[in-house]
Amino acid sequence: MRIRQHVNPLATFYEAFRGERPALPAGRPVEVEIGCADAQFLFERAAVDPGRTYVGLEIRDELVAVVNKRARTTGAPVVAVFCQAQKHLGQIFAPGVVDRVYINFPDPWFKRRHADRRMVDDALVVGIAAVARAGAEVLVQSDVWEVALDAMEAFERRDEWFVNLAGPWSFWRHGNPYGVRSWREQHAEETGLPIWRIRYRRA
Numbered sequence: 001m002r003i004r005q006h007v008n009p010l011a012t013f014y015e016a017f018r019g020e021r022p023a024l025p026a027g028r029p030v031e032v033e034i035g036c037a038d039a040q041f042l043f044e045r046a047a048v049d050p051g052r053t054y055v056g057l058e059i060r061d062e063l064v065a066v067v068n069k070r071a072r073t074t075g076a077p078v079v080a081v082f083c084q085a086q087k088h089l090g091q092i093f094a095p096g097v098v099d100r101v102y103i104n105f106p107d108p109w110f111k112r113r114h115a116d117r118r119m120v121d122d123a124l125v126v127g128i129a130a131v132a133r134a135g136a137e138v139l140v141q142s143d144v145w146e147v148a149l150d151a152m153e154a155f156e157r158r159d160e161w162f163v164n165l166a167g168p169w170s171f172w173r174h175g176n177p178y179g180v181r182s183w184r185e186q187h188a189e190e191t192g193l194p195i196w197r198i199r200y201r202r203a
């Protein structure tokens with residue numbers, strides 16, 4: 001199967017929600033990775049803690065199919081949902097049902113004319129605030145300083161909803177606390193790239 005390197009998240013095709021809402025069995029905490037790609041991170045989380053439901057949100061439908069096939073084959077409690085996360089969080093989840101959100105290595109969109117394609121913006125932060133329960137955790141990771149800083153700005157602007165666990169406008173300096181790695185995180189560590197991390201708690 002051919003998997004596209006990138007898609008333009010601003011294309012009108014992504015306006016409407018075309019994915020399937022995930023089943024969220026009662027009593028199982030919900031963890032969400034926004035921009036999950038192959039969902040390596042979520043499959044590893046599921047192996048560590050199988051009592052939760054892991055939902056990957058992804059704009060490339062080819063990857064959604066790959067993740068869901070792997071979940072079916074292995075029986076892992078992982079499900080991928082085809083969506084444009086900034087637009088569709090509220091159609092995927094009821095308010096306050098999400099316990100943890102991961103944003104691992106969002107696309108950097110380096111060219112200035114593509115800056116508005118970056119995923120972590122006010123719309124995404126507002127969407128996360130709506131679906132996260134009080135006390136929910138948010139982890140953002142990037143190996144690109146400008147992307148990490150942009151993401152921090154987006155969350156700090158909404159400090160009535162999100163408390164920075166390292167203190168206002170501060171990066172988290174104690175590593176990834178969850179003991180599993182995304183594909184991109186593994187690559188960054190193996191090639192010695194710096195990783196900028198930010199952690200928040202939903203107020």
Ligand SMILES: C[S@@+](CC[C@H](N)C(=O)[O-])C[C@H]1O[C@@H](n2cnc3c(N)ncnc32)[C@H](O)[C@@H]1O
Nearest residue numbers: 009035037058059084085104105107182183184
């Ligand atoms: C650089 S990859 C990182 C993948 C994975 N999180 C990791 O750390 O290995 C970013 C992913 O986010 C997806 N993505 C980008 N914009 C998105 C959006 N608006 N909604 C959902 N997924 C998006 C991309 O298709 C891509 O798979």
